[in-house]
Every structure is written in C-alpha cells, then in structure tokens.
Amino acid sequence: MANAQLAHVTKRFGDGGDTVVAVDDISLDIEDGEFLVLVGPSGCGKSTTLRLIAGLETVSEGEIRISDRVVNDVKPKDRDIAMVFQNYALYPQRTVRGNMSFGLKMTTDLSEREITDRVDQTAEMLSISDLLDRKPGALSGGQQQRVALGRAIVRDPALFLMDEPLSNLDAKLRTQMRTELQELHQELGTATVYVTHDQTEAMTMGDRIAVLDGGELQQIGTPLECYYEPANRFVAGFIGSPSMNQVGGRFTGDAIDVGAFEYPLTDEQREAVEEGITGDTVTLGIRPEDVTLTDDHDSRTIEIAVSVVEPMGSENLLHLEKDGIELSVSVSGNQLVTGGDTVRVQFPPDHVHAFDGESGKALF
Ligand code: ATP
Secondary structure, eight states: OEEEEEEEEEEEESOGGGOEEEEEEEEEEEETTOEEEEEOSTTSSHHHHHHHHHTSSOOSEEEEEETTEEOTTSOGGGSSEEEEOTTOOOOTTSOHHHHHHHHHHHHOOOOHHHHHHHHHHHHHHTTOGGGTTSOGGGSOHHHHHHHHHHHHHTTOOSEEEEESTTTTSOHHHHHHHHHHHHHHHHHHOOEEEEEESOHHHHHHHOSEEEEEETTEEEEEEOHHHHHHSOSBHHHHHHSSSSOOEEEEEEEOSSEEEOSSOEEEOOHHHHHHHHHHOSSSEEEEEEOGGGOEEOOOOSTTEEEEEEEEEEEOSSEEEEEEEETTEEEEEEEETTSOOOTTOEEEEEOOGGGOEEEETTTOBBOO
C-alpha cells in the first residue's frame, strides 16, 4: 500500500521569462514502511520535491497524497509528517528535552506525563538520555543531529522527510550515523523520504532510489535495479563509483563501431538495438569493474595502452587510452600493471550496456 503519492507534480518558481521548472511532472509512490531516497546532482529538484511533500512549498500542478488524503492545501503541521534538516534547525534557547517536546505540545493533546515518557523513550533509543538538560550550543554536530532525529521520532508521524541530514558530519560519523539510521528505520518501520546528492549514501540506504535530473524523474527502483539496469545514460553515469565508461559510437548492423575498436553484438543485443534505436548513433557503456584483462587474442579483445595506474588498496584503477578513447578499469590490487604497459581487455557481453545516441534511453 502506498503511504504517500505524488501524481504529476510540477513546481515552477517565478513567472514570465524567468520561470524555473524545479520539479517537472513527477509521479511516484512511497510505499508503507519503505526508505525511499531521492538522489541527483545539485539543482536537480530533490529538495524542492521534499519541501512540496512537507508543505513548505505549494505545488504548481499535480496532487500530493499522504495516507490517502490529498494534502495540497493542508498546512505543514497538519500533514502528519516530521522533517529533519541538514542544519538541524534546533531552538538554541531550549534544552534538548524542550526541543524534543515542543512539537508534541503544539500539535497533540498528549498529557505532560505522556510527553515526558515519549521523550525519555526516544532519547534512550538514540543514546542521548544524558543530554536532555543541555542546550544545542553545548552539543557536538553528531549529538545535535541525534536531537534533530529525536524531535522527528517523538512525533510518531506517518512519514519522515529528511534533507541531507548527515552532510554536516565528518566522514566517519556519517558512515556510523548511516548505519544507525537504517537500524532506527527497521525498528520504527515508518516510511521515509531521504534526500541526498551522494550516490553511495543512496545505494547503501535506500530500499528504492528515485534518481532525478533537471527536475525530472529518471528512474525509480531498487539500488541494484538502477545499477544493473539503468534506464538511461544519465542514471548509468550517476549510479556506481567509479562511473560507468561511456563511449559514443555508431551501429553498423552487427557491431558498435567506436572508432578505436568495434564491439561485436550478440544476436539478442543486435535485435534490442534494431528495436530501440532512433538514428544510427549509440553510446556503449561498461562499468570499470566489469572490464576484464585477458591474454586471449581474438575479435572480442582489444589491445590498449595503460596511461595511469591509481592504487586504491585492494584494487587498482587503470586509466587506459586508445586512439582518443579513454577507459577506466578496476582490477585486483595484486595484478601487476604499470603506466606505459599495453594490456588486452574484453567486455563480457552480459555486462555491456548500450544507449540510444539521441535520446540516451537504454537499448540493452
Ligand atoms: P541541492 O543539492 O543543490 O540542494 P536540489 O536538487 O535540492 O539541489 P532544488 O533546491 O530542489 O535542487 O532546486 C531545483 C531548482 O529550482 C534549482 O534550479 C534551483 O535554483 C531552483 N529553485 C529552488 N528554490 C527556488 C526558489 N525559492 N526560487 C527560485 N528558484 C528556486
């Protein structure tokens, strides 16, 4: 069952010649209990989408439902949501207990006793019981973030909305809080919409991820679906690190010719290209981790020069170059390859992607 829904939601800022379409006809369901991550580069519209769900912005077109109720005209405080912001947005003059209980006092008719109990329980869950009498100024960034989470959790809303809540924390604390947030989510089971620009955060945290670019929804699916079956060139390049290699080429009927080499298509791949192609240009895609080094010499292998080797610990990232075409390839750290070497690589057909050169849509 869907906990919240966006149906053809568009948000325009400004009018006349200066209109910015921040969110462009987005439709998606947020299922009961799911952790949905909105991810995309700066300016893609993810924060605006979240603020529309929260009611901090009004929609220009379309409909937003929360728990089966259309909320387009409902005030933020009446939407049964709780939001966690990047900058925590705590009240500096109130204690941690004051910060956590304020929303409950304003929006519910719970008794003092019930509010105290809920705050105590939530503080325990977040290991901040000993901080309840402090003010935010006397807390570290990580502790403030816990308080901000606590303030959202005590309200027991239908939906959590989180806008880059971990981005002000240092790398180590961020990784730790990621795991804690996932554990909390499992414990509470409350549907959550989480905004980040960080594809690693999206991949590790999301039950599903919604990839946005230019205000448009590019793909929504599990992290593995977006990784293995990217809907288009943008998703293919954005999800996965290091990024997928993408090389522009031409469909010759039985191969993709990228100039420096030809990739011979399997029958199935050829049929998929014939069915979906709009012109004759194709972008060939393969992830650095999917290219293999080989000693074979046949039509499926390519001889290519190693320009740079970046040691990454257990892996080495090789930068390869042939006739103006560059490829990144990750290989195990114990493979002895150095800059200036020549290697042979092959593209296992099951791992090769192709995108229509004009629309960017996945062909296979
Ligand atoms: P970031 O990661 O940088 O926060 P984002 O993906 O969250 O980016 P949004 O903040 O949603 O992107 O912005 C989407 C687009 O809408 C951008 O082009 C932005 O400049 C524009 N925009 C956002 N808020 C406003 C506003 N209040 N007035 C005018 N334009 C706005």
